[in-house]
Amino acid sequence: MDDYIRLVARPALARDLVSGYFTQQIGQSAEQVHAEHILVGTQELAEKLYQDALADPDSFEQLAQETSIDTGTAPNGGDLGWFTRGVMVEPFEDVAFSLAPGEISEPVQTQFGWHVIKVIDHAEDRALTDDQISQAAQAESTRWLDDQRASASISSEVEPTPTPSTDVFVPPA
Template sequence: MAIRHTLFPALALVAATALGQPAAAQDKPDPATVVATVNGTDITLGHMVALRASLPAQYGQLPAETLFNGILDQLIQQTLLMQNFEGELSRRSQLLLDNERRAIIASEAIETVMSDELSDAQIQAAYQDQYAGAEPETEYKASHILVETEETALDLLAQLEDGADFATLARENSTGPSASSGGDLGWFGPGVMVESFFDSVAALEPGDVSQPVQTQFGWHVIKLNDTRINDVPALEDVRAELEDSLRQEAFDAHVAALTEKAEIERANTDEFDPESIGNLEILEN
């Protein structure tokens, strides 16, 4: 979960300027270690670590000492501004704080549920459920040319029969996103493509070109480039996938149980304009 933050100049410019000497290295860093005190308010190493974790990935390219000092200056500036803020928070800011607190605590709860250890028996059972008795399936490598009308598809087919290059025709005529790669769709198996498209592919032999095939996207001229047998994977090859699935199931069950026990009342959302959530003016005091 990304935590909202504002890049103050001290941190936004650390890529260009090192802001001083790094803190002394510690054998066992303690998150409670105070790295600065601003008018009696402590800033700890833990605060710095938490802010570092919320920064965009590109900050990881900076030298460690540069980033360390930039983050510390960022927190000092924020503390000064917070201490000298007068008046009430705007409604928008208060709601953002509410949402961040809710999201952070929810994230902690998610981590607790999904970090439970999975036994080998659970993983083995999941593997059996998903793969036991599964037959090896054929995968297909195909290319296609997508056009708007059957007439255009038939004309392309005639050009192919006269010796035209399939990839060249795809680049010049296809309206699909694969046009730039000569119509290449890569490898796919059952359930990936639209049924009529897949059935046409499965009926071809490698090197064959189909008659025009209609789908909701238009008319396709399809060439089957190759086939292969995709064997049932070994447990170790899919262990990570199975663990992710089991953890997701545990989380879904946890949320379902909480929902069932909770008293949740929803307003009649038909009375709301869905576009209203994009109107920041309603948060103005």
């Protein structure tokens, strides 16, 4: 029974307490954006798609389906759904959260390629889904742990193993 408490119950309780703490810190609602995007490999193509989307904003989803290299969102017209800050890479996120609904961004470069972003809706205080809360709690706990690691100083109190001497021991005669 002691082994069960030590190996299973205590770690599970600690995980639940930590998860609950971070979930409480996050809250139940946050600023969110609902956006679509087109991801391509070159700036030239992104510029062309941007101009095409500006000329006919209703064609954005079709352009995403036909040209985006993001295989996860292209079939859905580039729809990313709702997301909070801290989910997308910074250059993408900065632009997405600065646009008004219906606006289309100029091409934005990230480590994934070139994006053209269209904001569908922007909510200052939208309820978070359970998945969003879980993702945010995980991200917050990872950030906290990284901060702890960065500020920790680790030292070893163990003496290093001595290396054997190259002198051969000769017993007295």
